[in-house]
Amino acid sequence: MEYFLQQLINGLALGSIYGLVAIGYTMVYGIIGMINFAHGDIFMVGAFIALIAFLILVAIGITAIPLALFLVLLIAMLLTALYGWAVERIAYRPLRGSFRLAPLISAIGMSIVLQNYVQLAQGARVKTLQPLITGVHTLFDFGNRLVVQISNIQILIILTTFALMTGFSWLVASTSLGRDMRACEQDLKMAALLGVDTNRTISLTFLLGAALASVAGIMYLLYYGVIDFHIGFVAGVKAFTAAVLGGIGSLPGAMLGGLLIGLIETYWSAYFSVQYKDVAAFSILIIVLIFMPTGILGKPEVEKV
């Protein structure tokens, strides 16, 4: 029982990270109907920017952890958002209106470019960050050293994710930018006919998606303390799985899918086999695609006309 609860907490923390990345996949898919395969690498770039920002802050003597964390969050979100924007500008916008596979191939190319760019600029070896946020709280004590614990970093991850997702949902549901985004998602041509600058709205979607991915990158860095230029690939594919599981194009679906993939992976590792945890996640992708292609909260293809 205590083991089960402990894994629940671990799974939620991991799932939060996937969920934040999955939002980027789902928003972009919703609005321009393409899978942005470079999004996982944007997440990786976010983690690297955060690491570099931490080191710079330490070098100039800012060591108070809450302040440093806040500044890193700000810097990483801003710079990573620029990366996301640039990827769309360089690799996707020129291909808009061409055949469907073109931006997909371009996205895979962008993913390779980002990985190699970081590998060349930062080296291929893993980078480490010593644990900045320490401390654990015991939630339940069953005696006999059977305890359920939650660490401060897990609390931080879950709360930050919850806050960001609430904020982002509000933005999409209640602001005029969010309304423009939904309009573009439902009918890009009509949105333009109502005076919406659709290119600008698409750019902003990439900016926001990348900013959320960078937060996931920071959380990953703080949680595991180890990053390399390759982390974007597996995390990206899992977040993509999460987006598909939740129903690609659906914002709550991405969040739900992220949490579910995190939980499935954690429980699989806990009760079956750590080595095969990726198999579990990707089997889910295959099963969903075969039996439930629209996902849990996805919208059916047919609309009343």
Next chain:
Amino acid sequence: MSEPLLSIKGVSAFYGNIAALKGIDVEVMPGEIVTIIGANGAGKSTLMMTICGDPQAREGNIIFEGRDITHLPTYEIMRMKIAQSPEGRRIFPRMTVFENLQMGAATAEGGDMKADLARVYSLFPILEKRSNQRGGTLSGGEQQMLAIGRALMSRPRLLLLDEPSLGLAPLIVRQIFSAIRDLNQREKLTIFLVEQNAFHALKLAHRGYVMVNGRIAMQGTGSELLERPEVRSAYLEGGR
């Protein structure tokens, strides 16, 4: 007579290499209802979309209020107070009726959204009842009213209506055409109307153009065209 509000001069437009419009000349004067009638595939809807810059005209010029808008991007043309209720209505199915109308008001900067909303609701009272319902759940006629209402929210100086009667019951068609007449007579709104329902359209319009295979084949006042035997045989036979 005064300057035309919209003038289309020698406009050609293409889909790939296929010419959809071949040297179209059309003028719309302020306060007029002008209609384009023609068979399926004649290029009527393409003309509507070309005015809005999607696709852009490859030859010729489109002048609105004295300004050449031929090569502007769509959203900038729409911000110059041209509004379109497009073919197929294209309302946002997963937005509420109210949100659809809000989208229409996107270009009405500094306007009084409440007054615009009241104007649309008084024109089509059913939309007020449905305001919290999703667009996709409306009936065809309600969707058409919403599409027109949404276009009106930007307080346009030129309203483009593409086949507002398509697929609707005669009673609803009459209701929509009387709303169009109201807008024109009471508010002096200039309306450019594309229709297959030639009889209704020509009765309503001040002037009309007949389009055949991407060219203007005939033009005249609504009643003139209604009298023409070619028009009668091609577009009104079997009609009323």
